[in-house]
Amino acid sequence: SQQGEEDPQALSIQEGENATMNCSYKTSINNLQWYRQNSGRGLVHLILIRSNEREKHSGRLRVTLDTSKKSSSLLITASRAADTASYFCATDNQAGTALIFGKGTTLSVSS
């Protein structure tokens, strides 16, 4: 079963614009992670945010976490064509041994 659910399913923007993706999950978590996947290839880890953190930055990425609403958001600022990819949020399972992914948001950045 899938824990996380990303919204929107697809997003199209112009280069230079900001892109915001949201993730909702069902049960309590220890960590939440965001991954990027280009053209159905392997996933690249972007950022991990712990349950006691509210916001985290990495370069042009900003992730927020609201455990009371069981939701997270990923903001990509000043998007580039190279940001075109699918983005997934992932939470840990009860045993803390596996990642549970949502269906992802497909981002398309046009120049």
Next chain:
Amino acid sequence: DAGVTQSPTHLIKTRGQQVTLRCSPKSGHDTVSWYQQALGQGPQFIFQYYEEEERQRGNFPDRFSGHQFPNYSSELNVNALLLGDSALYLCASSAGGYQTQYFGPGTRLLVL
């Protein structure tokens, strides 16, 4: 420093056949997890290996089995292939537990 590697990159099999996929973890990592990703879906956890034993298993039938070798590399075996087994199979490695998992490029399996 080599990342996670997987072989082969692509594979075509017919229903009922058996397949073996291979994974070498990132240097310094001792834990290997396998995921199945169907088209348009997120990855689904199959199982995780640590110290040559299956530590955790997802909701997959016994047709899916695995192995971890002393050098931490791993194999995923699927018996009696079904059309629905067509997917991208991803291997991920981590150090001492899951935390951040590093993924390989995947093996795309097509079952005809």
